[in-house]
Amino acid sequence: MAKKPTVDDARLILELYALRREPEMRKARQWWLTTFWPKDADEYMKVATTMGTDENNWLRQVISYWGIAASFVENGVLNENLFFTTAFCGELFFIFAKVRPFLVELREKTKNPEMLLAVETLIMGSKLGRERFRKVEPRVQAMRPK
Numbered sequence: 001m002a003k004k005p006t007v008d009d010a011r012l013i014l015e016l017y018a019l020r021r022e023p024e025m026r027k028a029r030q031w032w033l034t035t036f037w038p039k040d041a042d043e044y045m046k047v048a049t050t051m052g053t054d055e056n057n058w059l060r061q062v063i064s065y066w067g068i069a070a071s072f073v074e075n076g077v078l079n080e081n082l083f084f085t086t087a088f089c090g091e092l093f094f095i096f097a098k099v100r101p102f103l104v105e106l107r108e109k110t111k112n113p114e115m116l117l118a119v120e121t122l123i124m125g126s127k128l129g130r131e132r133f134r135k136v137e138p139r140v141q142a143m144r145p146k
Contacts, residue, residue, distance in 0.1 A: 005079040012078050013088055016069055025065070028058035032095055037145050041105040048110070063116065066092050070118040084128050093133050096123060097140035 019025060036059070038044040047055045070092070072078040083089055096119055099106065107115045123129040 003079060005082040009079040009082050012072065013082055013085075017088065019065070024057075025061060027054075028061040029091065031055065031058045032062045032098075033091070037098065038102075039144075041102040041109055044099065044102070044106055045109055062095065066095060067116065067118045070122040073122055074118055080126060081128065084126070084132060086132065090136070092119065093123070093136040094140055096120070096133070097137045098144075100137070101141075 020029065031054075036047070036055070038047070047053075047059050050056050069078075069083070069089075073080050073083045096116065099116065100120075103116060103120070107113050123133050
């Protein structure tokens with residue numbers, strides 16, 4: 001059974017939330033949520049390999065942020081139930097749902113078998129994570145531009 005959330009867990013969630021409000025991170029998150037809709041691994045790779053652009057920076061910034069946050073839960077630093085509160089991590093599910101259809105190919109193309117692994121392991125390795133993702137994924141796919 002997961003440990004009960006502590007005051008330290010709550011503080012860490014608030015710190016993670018505060019980081020999301022940093023001006024450049026806001027731009028990065030807005031781009032991910034509204035503009036960046038890769039239809040396949042090649043479209044993702046086009047942004048991922050165009051170093052020095054805002055889009056490349058934003059792609060890496062958001063992916064890194066959620067990977068770090070997921071690693072806190074995976075390593076027992078942060079309570080899973082508190083982390084999976086939708087108000088905090090709904091965005092994580094949204095972003096993962098955008099790339100999951102071609103994640104295996106992305107890992108091959110980047111020669112990085114650990115790409116988004118912490119995020120995937122956290123979501124798919126947790127009953128609560130799977131339940132929440134099962135609700136989000138179809139909504140994200142329905143929003144995907146045709």
